[in-house]
Amino acid sequence: MREVYKKLHASVILLLLLCTSVYAQQKSVTGTVKDPSGVPMPGVNVVIKGTTVGTVTDVNGNFTINAGENDVLVVSFIGYKPTEVPVGTQTTIDVALSDDLTTLSEVVVVGYGVQDKKVVTGATVAVKTEDLMKTNSLRLEQALQGQTPGVQISSSSGQPGEPLKVRIRGTGTLGDAEPLYLVDGVPTTDISYLNSANIERIDVLKDAASSAIYGARGANGVVLITTKKGKAGSSMITFDAYYGVQNAYRKLPMLNSQEYATIMNEASINSGQAPIFSQDQIANLKTTDWQDEIFSKNAPMKSYSLGFSGGSENSTFSSAMSYLSQDGIIGADQNMSYFDRLTFTMNSQHKVFKDIVRFGQNLTYSNVTRSGVSVGGIYSNALRPFINASPIMPVYDEDGKFATSPMDALEANPMGVFQYNNINKTVTDKIVGNVYGEAQYKGFTFRSDFGADLSFNNYRQFGPQYVLTQQTRNDYSFAIQNNSRVLRWNWDNTVRYNKTINDEHNIEVLVGTTAQELSNTFVNARKEGLTFEDFEHANLNNATSDSTIQVTGNSGKSYSLFSYFGRVNYNYKEKYLLSFTMRRDGSSNFGANNRYAVFPSVSAGWVLTEEPFLQSIPQLNFLKLRASWGQNGNDRIMPYAYMATLSSQYRDYFFGSGEDKAVGTSPVRLPNPDLKWETSEQIDIGFDATIFNNVIVSVDFYNKKTKDWLVIAPIPDLAGAQAPWINGGDIENRGVEIQASYNRKIGDVSFTVSGNVAFNKNEVTRIANDEGIIHGDANVLFNGLDEMNRAQVGYPVGYFYGLKTAGIFQNEEEIAAYSKDGKRIQEYAVPGDVKFVDRNGDGIIDDKDKTQIGNPNPDVTYGLNLNVGYKGFDFSVYTYGMGGQQNVFGYRPYDTWYANYTTDIFGRWHGEGTSNRLPRVTRGDERNENYKQFSDLYVQDASFLRIKSINLGYDFTKLLPSLPFKQFRVYVSANNLFTFTKYKGLDPEVGFAPQATSALGNQNTQGGLYNAFAGYNLSSGVDVGFYPQPRTFMAGVSIKL
């Protein structure tokens, strides 16, 4: 986009020049214009100062101009500092332009266009290709971490390719709170297909005014991704490659067999049972370090990308291909966790009729093959059993089979569970692209843009037959094959009009329409009785048991959207800035009563440094105040949610001696014909400033209220069917974002320090049911644990809800003393048990004593980045962090008496005065329920600062200028080198809270039960065995030819 703009600019100048007469009696001056790295620059304006006489450089950066000796050449190009050169006696003038570090003439990508950053009135933030590529991340979102204030990005799992959780200015809804992604204007939901080397820039629209043009879809912010485009006259070949090795950066300090046996003996004695091990036995136990068994050593990650770009006056192109392969650090040795991606990109743009009509296209094809281990809740978490396994169990027995547990007949060998249950592969073919045509005439620009996001998914799973314990078994081998096709298209039509009146009034008007439709088709099937027992042959055709076939499938259109929108930007001398946006949307997700909605916004800016009274302060280079107000919508719910639909699925009954199936039909959920848009209303006030030429600061204050959440809030069960979707809650996010950077050049050393920090406070302000609560699940950490998080009026969303503790009862007297009206508050406690706080003072410990004991939402997120250049060397450090949030440390299931402990258990109570922090160990049957009540014993500070990446590179073209390369950079880098945190788990960055799953399977399908929805986005920071992010060391090369 930026290139398009530059080129446009150049063309306009050129047109002007054609109309200008040329002075006589002048000499011809020639020269070359180069960029700071010495690359010749085409299309640069060279004008004689004070005149309209000028030229532009050709494809090799050369220019020729007739000028007199007293003339001064002004050489300028967007993004670079204008340079003035007196002609004097020279006939050859070479000019090296330097970057304009004030970035004031930078353009930013906004909805449906670009705008000069100086006149932007909304709150946006951009990240450029250099910063994206430094961290060599599989996913773009990772590269954004720490670079964009107000954008909280946390991993939901360290497994390659797993989505990240992106929250712009806090969690705004209980539903889908992810931002809207547009790649070259095409809306998409999953951007894992993109290769960072192929991205030009990412712009994040944070405030309502910036995203209002996307009305219905913009409530959670908008992320605009621009892929690389070709430049006229500058052919370039780029090649980037790196190779890295990844390892777990941390292990949990689990007990070895001797320690474990000692603790298990103590637990048994405390539970009134005989010790399990004799001292002799303990001395002879061998230890299995299960974490060593599961974490792969030096799991490889590699990437190659090759790009070609260039073009002529009439056509430009950019093509690239890339391959990336990343193995996971769990199960990579068994080839169970990996991500391979192949992408091809072709972007081009052509003039077809003079400078009036153009067309172009952007197209990316990707093929992703991945295999993943389960990373969900307690029954579907690959890592968790390895943490809990008893260390006295060997991996294999003498026959080489998975060993059985000497502890308990119910304990399954975790390696067996892992290898039998994670055999799967997903192949996704995806095409995202758009074609567009554009015509310009007398200030009008018409544009029609058709985009599509088409993906084909194939999932295959093999379930071998096995028996690990009597109750951990699979009696029939099975194959699962799931195929789907999803097509989302959009068609945008816009008309833009630009007009400048008297060089003072600049007006831009944009009106347009957009239409979108989503259709999908899927078939999922599972069948048992395979004739081959391997993954390769795990196909339905090889499964023989006809009666066990389970098939589901559907096809159809499920979503459509049609909108009108308009925007007026006005500025007076680039000093007073105003912008209005209005969008009217219609969405198929709502019924006739509320199908359409209008989203307005207004914003204004004042460039104070244009005022005479501030121009006397030379240290203040630029200062702009901004303010905006606007509304956005969110319609992201399941289709048909407002309707009274009935289903015949899972409502059968089998009558008769032959057990013949009769099909039943009943409503799915209660309808709500009045269902309407969720609205986010936001006020933003901020300023941008540049001082001392090299310090750039942006500050924003915002208050974002999301009203009328689309939620399923519990209703009385008397209703009998699943609760309807309602507009059932409000939430408020308030905060401050500060971004600053400082750059300096001292001799040959140039450096840039940039940092950002964002504070956010999140509060639920309304829930439209009688409790004012949406409950989290029970049984999340283990079977038998109460609800542990909830959304409730007056609290941050998903806060941790449980009992407070007040230490450990040291002796019988303390227990007796903890009484009310002569009755013990904790009737069943014995010395060494937890003392729970009776908050309401009613003499019993129950749910009325529960309160907020933690908050998974960070108060502050920040990043600090450093870039240093010295001759050909470059060095950079990227860091980011979060503060003020807590995690639930929930690895150990307290319903499983033999589960291992971390060495933290050495700090337990084992006699008066030994501990006031951790209770005595038992076999989990103590009547006081020390761990079976969710309490602050589980909650830990999860603040962290992570050194995300350190890079050191050297560009050999500086050493060997004779090389035919524009760049030949070789580098080494380390990702995730160190994390400063007090959190005791494997990784403090847990952007995930599992939903409870029952050992019996999914309980959510019938009649609407257990919070079929609430857990979707309710919380975060619940660590039941989090796949940690790897530490990666890599080396790479980056070549431009």
Place this chain on the structure above:
Amino acid sequence: MLVIGLTACSDSFLEQLPTDSKVEENFYKTPKDAYEGLVSVYDALQVDYDGFTNYIIISEIVSDNCYAGGGTGDAANGLDIFQPKFDQFAPIWRKYYMAIYRANLLLSKLDGVAWGEDTELRARYEAEARFLRAYFYFDLTRMFGNIPLVKEPLSADGYYVEQAAPADIYKFIAEDLKFAIENLAATPYGSIPSSEYGRVTKWAAEGLLARVYLFYTGYYTGTNDLAGVFTRAQVTAYVDDIIQNSGHSLVEDFSRLWRAANTSFVGENNKETVWAIKYTYKGFNDANKFDGSRWQVMVGLRAKASPPYGLGWGVGTVSQKLWDSYSTADKRRNSSIVSIAAEGITLEAKDQRQNTGFFWKKFIPYANANGNNATTDLGANYQNDNFEDYPVVRYSDVLLMAAELHLAGGDIAAAQSYYDQVRKRGFGVLDNTITDAVYTSNYARSLSGADAKSLIMEERRYELALEGHRYWDLIRQGEAVAAQAINNASNDEFTAQYRPETKGLLAIPETQINLSRGTLKQNNGW
């Protein structure tokens, strides 16, 4: 122009309809639609949102027959002592109101169905739906006592219904059963097409009515009739109608009623089954289907099967008291209960709670000789797909209810004869294990004394143990009887306690109270 074209069609462009489900506006039009609606009400019988909060499991644990058992984290822990636990009964509350809603919805739509000439069919569907609604309400009100009475589908502003007086609830139940009895065909067991086993019959309705009557008039002291709808004489006549006309009779050998108790299991749908909830393994591992029983696996042996006793979770360990209460000559003891010691079984689980050494034999998942649960060998899942039907009304129960009703009516001879049929079968007279003479001289009991009622109640315990009846039989005899039977102040893990302040009722789910705008009041003692 394109823009204009799109605008014009945008209304239809934005009209998306599901391609895999029906919409309420155009359903409930044909008799086939009505049948599908009716099947969805039957389907609710099978639904258990978890294995613990099943009505049968709960009933046995709170009675003197069983402990919670299971493992350390299990949901039923604490139920023996009536220990409050937040929202413990939420799943069961939800299940029953879901079931009632499906019945109410169907009943409200029957008028809109194009029945044509087939008024009989309409009457049958209505009768079945009303029977099922009565069945659901009766279980619900026995467990929670004070419940909202929802008679039709509620609108969004109508969710806040006050708890009804028990008399009103029972009147509603009685009227539903009355309609069912009067509108269901009097087809004897032998003439019922085998494809219709599991459908509600007139006999089922009459049997359930007797149970409702006995509970209501026993638990709610001072009542002699069923909420003004039925007198004892009428109920007695209906029970006699089953005995005389239903074609149901006792299976000769008690042990043959239970798959794990006798290798020649008589089979489901046998002549003694007046009405049963049907379960099947044909869900084949699809956990969403709820076609199998979710509670049966709970009572299997924990950690390892011991054929013919299948694998499960060791929930509801059977009390020594129940084992000891039987005469050793009573065939029903060994047919109903697994004794680990007596049968030489090794229990593998180290975390079995409240291990009494006794487990369920009725309903225990069946294990084949190869050590697999039968469900497994059928190609299904041992947890989700247990297929043993649950007989809601067994003919022996009908006989004992008849004995009780006739005793109350003063016809001791009739009472004695019905009582004797059951007891004799229990000791093996019907299958010639012992002779009538041996029975008469050693095991016969006479109902002519003052203890006649309690003899019948004891006989109900022997006959119907582990079928979900004992607790209700206790509390309908009054607090003193219930407390006497249930309390076990052993001060160890076998402590059990009946808390009289609760009147034997369970806790209404706290979350439901919070959501009720103050219309729901918690039961006393919780």
